[in-house]
Amino acid sequence: MAASAADVRSxxxxxxxxxxxxxxxxxxxxxxERAKKPEGIPRELYALIGPTAPTLVTxxxxxxxxxxxxxxGTSTPEDADYPFAKYNVPxxxxxxxxxxxxxxxxxxxxxxxxxxxxFNLVRDYDGRFFVVHDRYEFPGRPExxxxxxxDRYFSVCRKLVRNRPWAGDEASKLALISSLTYDKGKRAxxxxxxxxxxxxxxxxxxxxLRKQYVASLENRTPEQIAEEDALYFELEKLxxxxxxxxxxxxxxxxxxxxxxSGLPDISIEDDGLASAALDTKKKKKTVAGxxxxxxxxxxxxxxxxxxxxxxPKKSAAKSAAYDALHCIVRTEVEQTAGSSTKxxxxxxxxxxYKLAQPKTAIAPRVFQLLGELSISHSRLVMPTRDNxxxxxxxxxxxxxxxxxxxxxxxxxxxxxxxxxxxxxxxxENPEGVEGGDGDALGTPVPMDVDDGAEAxxxxxxxAQSVMSTRSTRSRKQGRRSMSISSVDxxxxxxxxxxxxx
Amino acid sequence: MxxxxxxxxxxxxxxxxxxxxxxxxxxxxxxxxxxxxxxxFIDDPAEANGGDVTMGDAGATEGEQPPAPPKPxxxxxxxxxxxxxxxxxxxxxxxxxxxxxxxxxxxxxxxNHAFSEVMRCSPSDHxxxxxxxxxxxxxxxxxxxEIMFExxxxxxxxxxxxxxxxxxAAGKGSALVIDVGQSTASVxxxxxxxxxxxxxxxxxxxxxxxxxxxxxxxxPTQTRQGISLVPHQLIxxxxxxxxxxxxxxxxxEDRQAGTTESWRAWAENHEVxxxxxxxxxxxxxxxNDQFASGQGARHYEFPTGYNNYFTGMERYAVGEQFxxxxxxxxxxxxxxxxxxxxLIVSSIQQCDNDLRQVLLxxxxxxxxGSLFAGFADRLSxxxxxxxxxxxxxxxxxxxxRRYGGWLxxxxxxxxxxxxxxxxxxxxxxxxxxxxxxxxxx
Numbered sequence: 001m002a003a004s005a006a007d008v009r010s011x012x013x014x015x016x017x018x019x020x021x022x023x024x025x026x027x028x029x030x031x032x033e034r035a036k037k038p039e040g041i042p043r044e045l046y047a048l049i050g051p052t053a054p055t056l057v058t059x060x061x062x063x064x065x066x067x068x069x070x071x072x073g074t075s076t077p078e079d080a081d082y083p084f085a086k087y088n089v090p091x092x093x094x095x096x097x098x099x100x101x102x103x104x105x106x107x108x109x110x111x112x113x114x115x116x117x118x119f120n121l122v123r124d125y126d127g128r129f130f131v132v133h134d135r136y137e138f139p140g141r142p143e144x145x146x147x148x149x150x151d152r153y154f155s156v157c158r159k160l161v162r163n164r165p166w167a168g169d170e171a172s173k174l175a176l177i178s179s180l181t182y183d184k185g186k187r188a189x190x191x192x193x194x195x196x197x198x199x200x201x202x203x204x205x206x207x208x209l210r211k212q213y214v215a216s217l218e219n220r221t222p223e224q225i226a227e228e229d230a231l232y233f234e235l236e237k238l239x240x241x242x243x244x245x246x247x248x249x250x251x252x253x254x255x256x257x258x259x260x261s262g263l264p265d266i267s268i269e270d271d272g273l274a275s276a277a278l279d280t281k282k283k284k285k286t287v288a289g290x291x292x293x294x295x296x297x298x299x300x301x302x303x304x305x306x307x308x309x310x311x312p313k314k315s316a317a318k319s320a321a322y323d324a325l326h327c328i329v330r331t332e333v334e335q336t337a338g339s340s341t342k343x344x345x346x347x348x349x350x351x352x353y354k355l356a357q358p359k360t361a362i363a364p365r366v367f368q369l370l371g372e373l374s375i376s377h378s379r380l381v382m383p384t385r386d387n388x389x390x391x392x393x394x395x396x397x398x399x400x401x402x403x404x405x406x407x408x409x410x411x412x413x414x415x416x417x418x419x420x421x422x423x424x425x426x427x428e429n430p431e432g433v434e435g436g437d438g439d440a441l442g443t444p445v446p447m448d449v450d451d452g453a454e455a456x457x458x459x460x461x462x463a464q465s466v467m468s469t470r471s472t473r474s475r476k477q478g479r480r481s482m483s484i485s486s487v488d489x490x491x492x493x494x495x496x497x498x499x500x501x
Numbered sequence: 502m503x504x505x506x507x508x509x510x511x512x513x514x515x516x517x518x519x520x521x522x523x524x525x526x527x528x529x530x531x532x533x534x535x536x537x538x539x540x541x542f543i544d545d546p547a548e549a550n551g552g553d554v555t556m557g558d559a560g561a562t563e564g565e566q567p568p569a570p571p572k573p574x575x576x577x578x579x580x581x582x583x584x585x586x587x588x589x590x591x592x593x594x595x596x597x598x599x600x601x602x603x604x605x606x607x608x609x610x611x612x613n614h615a616f617s618e619v620m621r622c623s624p625s626d627h628x629x630x631x632x633x634x635x636x637x638x639x640x641x642x643x644x645x646x647e648i649m650f651e652x653x654x655x656x657x658x659x660x661x662x663x664x665x666x667x668x669x670a671a672g673k674g675s676a677l678v679i680d681v682g683q684s685t686a687s688v689x690x691x692x693x694x695x696x697x698x699x700x701x702x703x704x705x706x707x708x709x710x711x712x713x714x715x716x717x718x719x720x721p722t723q724t725r726q727g728i729s730l731v732p733h734q735l736i737x738x739x740x741x742x743x744x745x746x747x748x749x750x751x752x753x754e755d756r757q758a759g760t761t762e763s764w765r766a767w768a769e770n771h772e773v774x775x776x777x778x779x780x781x782x783x784x785x786x787x788x789n790d791q792f793a794s795g796q797g798a799r800h801y802e803f804p805t806g807y808n809n810y811f812t813g814m815e816r817y818a819v820g821e822q823f824x825x826x827x828x829x830x831x832x833x834x835x836x837x838x839x840x841x842x843x844l845i846v847s848s849i850q851q852c853d854n855d856l857r858q859v860l861l862x863x864x865x866x867x868x869x870g871s872l873f874a875g876f877a878d879r880l881s882x883x884x885x886x887x888x889x890x891x892x893x894x895x896x897x898x899x900x901x902r903r904y905g906g907w908l909x910x911x912x913x914x915x916x917x918x919x920x921x922x923x924x925x926x927x928x929x930x931x932x933x934x935x936x937x938x939x940x941x942x
Contacts, residue, residue: 124942125695125942128692128693128695130692130693130697130853130855130856131692131693131695131697133853134695134697134698134699134700135698135942146853211854211855214854214855215854218854218857
């Protein structure tokens with residue numbers, strides 16, 4: 001920073017170069033700063049201080065901050081809302097009138113004064129019942145248990161909520177009531193557990209029972225705890241043994257019987273031997289029922305990964321309804337249990353990948369036929385399940401048509417050659433091939449052959465379909481089979497044209 | 502309504518203890534003024550010295566009633582130069598007994614000394630938070646409020662429980678606070694900032710420990726004679742002697758006449774206290790004769806010049822009194838204070854089953870008496886023997902341990918949310934004494 005190019009220039013009195021490119025922005029403030037150089041400071045010294053160091057100028061300048069520190073005064077107005085007050089949410093106070101008390105809340109074991117006292121305490125201590133119980137000293141009453149206090153408080157609250165008009169909806173009321181539910185638990189006379197001298201009907205309820213459990217847990221002697229621990233370890237050890245035994249048994253079965261054992265290779269978690277046995281039985285049945293040949297199993301095949309059997313459909317009716325509702329279609333997975341070869345395995349695929357394909361031998365012609373219908377053979381715009389099925393049937397039909405046409409042509413050809421041979425044998429004009437057409441009229445061809453086919457012959461055949469001329473067949477054949485030419489060449493009947501005619 | 506950030510009210514926090522009175526500003530981490538609670542007073546010559554000192558149970562000075570309540574005419578000597586300076590005819594008193602203030606006559610001078618003389622501030626300018634023992638009586642706290650409002654003209658006042666404050670100082674809302682002070686040991690269950698009064702257990706166990714130590718020192722044993730506990734204020738000169746050799750010193754004859762019984766007892770107890778703090782300890786894993794005698798002896802010299810090596814048996818027998826009483830002692834004295842473990846057990850048993858785990862997981866050890874060497878380790882060993890899943894919070898910093906109550910008060914009074922709880926002077930004038938019980942639950 002001590003000496004930039006500009007400084008050197010200014011020292012050597014070289015004029016500043018014309019501003020070039022991006023450096024202009026950087027230089028301009030520098031120049032401006034230099035212009036502010038105070039009197040009495042040598043330029044060299046000023047350059048050493050540099051523009052980054054806090055210059056004397058700024059030190060001499062008055063402080064820019066006008067705000068005075070606020071010592072002792074309050075910056076916020078006295079009556080401003082306390083911003084955190086919204087977090088101080090008081091619990092809903094439940095109060096009742098004398099009338100409500102006499103109508104709803106009478107209890108033989110509680111006076112109104114004592115209930116009032118309880119409610120005041122709960123409000124004072126924000127519902128901390130441990131503290132309420134600790135501070136509870138109602139004159140002239142024997143000590144009440146924590147459960148009694150809670151029970152009284154919550155039962156009163158429940159009654160009040162239930163019997164008062166409720167502004168909200170029914171659900172919120174029920175939710176509030178259930179939040180106020182307190183199952184105090186009452187002492188059973190058969191139990192020696194005595195909390196209060198008050199006699200309560202015989203029924204063991206949750207809270208007191210739970211406390212009894214806690215107390216009994218805490219009152220265990222160290223010996224009992226040690227014994228429980230030992231028992232627990234013993235149980236764990238037994239479980240571990242059983243698991244190992246089961247694993248060994250499965251391994252053995254798999255080695256001996258292979259897939260026939262019906263054991264999944266991934267060992268199921270320890271859900272018991274019984275269910276495993278059941279599973280095995282079921283699987284054996286399915287294997288026996290399937291017609292697929294069983295692949296030979298070598299001992300090493302025990303670690304072949306087989307897909308586990310899909311779980312049997314439970315409650316088929318219910319799931320069918322569910323499926324219909326949600327447009328779920330379930331396909332039967334082919335049984336591959338018997339064959340563990342790779343070829344038989346069908347990986348997961350998209351439906352649109354599995355378009356129906358014609359036999360490779362006649363595929364081009366089928367495609368041609370489809371093309372005439374302006375249907376793409378390679379992809380469907382909407383490969384829905386129904387569309388695919390239709391497409392498959394279409395391809396099937398086209399394939400059949402092509403095959404039938406082929407057979408017809410073959411037979412016609414046969415007939416023709418036979419006729420030609422017959423004619424030669426009879427010494428007739430070998431040109432009678434043309435005339436053969438006339439005979440052909442009589443042949444029981446199920447297609448509507450025109451009467452004028454003979455006359456119009458080639459021309460018509462040509463004019464009818466460009467496609468037909470592209471046929472690999474001879475023109476004659478095309479002409480002869482004029483009526484089905486479209487089937488022949490384009491692979492499908494052309495209904496439009498047939499109507500025209 | 503004050504805001505957070507604008508909630509500094511520069512409150513004063515005042516913590517009364519049996520041994521010392523702690524005062525300071527809320528928000529500080531150490532009290533500014535630590536004044537001995539014991540004070541010296543000289544009766545007006547016109548008044549007869551009606552005080553006849555009754556030092557029962559091997560003399561626990563601080564815990565006993567002061568012999569005579571100082572009348573307005575008496576001259577009080579308070580502070581560092583209070584009782585520790587010998588003055589002719591000076592008695593020593595202490596307003597505290599059983600952790601409570603029993604003698605309110607000398608409380609205003611003590612508070613005044615702490616605020617005006619040591620801190621040099623005027624209590625009429627600051628809200629004051631005062632601590633009380635968990636077993637304090639309503640009459641006592643009302644009297645305290647009266648003193649603060651009427652005599653010191655404080656703008657606002659609050660009285661908080663040391664158990665709760667100790668829990669706050671440890672950063673806990675619910676805790677089982679074990680507070681071992683100079684005169685009283687207490688176990689206080691605190692739940693959500695409220696003391697469970699039914700679970701409160703306290704006794705004068707530290708006084709028993711002190712008495713035991715004094716007995717041990719003053720009574721002759723096989724190896725040594727009884728040790729004289731003459732304080733240095735009464736000794737003119739002494740000559741160095743070897744360990745175990747009887748001391749050679751001369752008393753200040755001029756002071757013999759003016760020394761009162763109460764001062765002498767205070768001074769001797771002071772010597773015993775010094776000895777305990779330097780020498781005594783607690784075995785961390787329960788009493789074991791062999792192990793105790795295996796511990797090294799420790800050297801200590803008394804003001805008389807007498808010095809000796811105190812064996813492990815002697816040193817650890819003192820601290821052992823906190824945790825177990827010998828069967829001979831139990832047989833001879835049926836009214837022994839409970840040991841710390843039995844205090845804890847009796848306190849826990851009074852608490853609800855659901856609370857026990859919470860409390861035992863948050864045990865807070867506090868009080869100067871708990872700084873006994875090995876106390877915390879022994880406590881954790883004893884508690885793990887009785888309960889499962891015990892976690893003890895014992896601050897390692899002696900300041901935090903000794904002044905935990907003050908520290909909690911300092912934290913509490915500096916909280917913005919606390920300010921709504923202050924009892925203001927207007928409220929006091931309007932409602933009278935009843936507001937103290939209403940506001941300070």
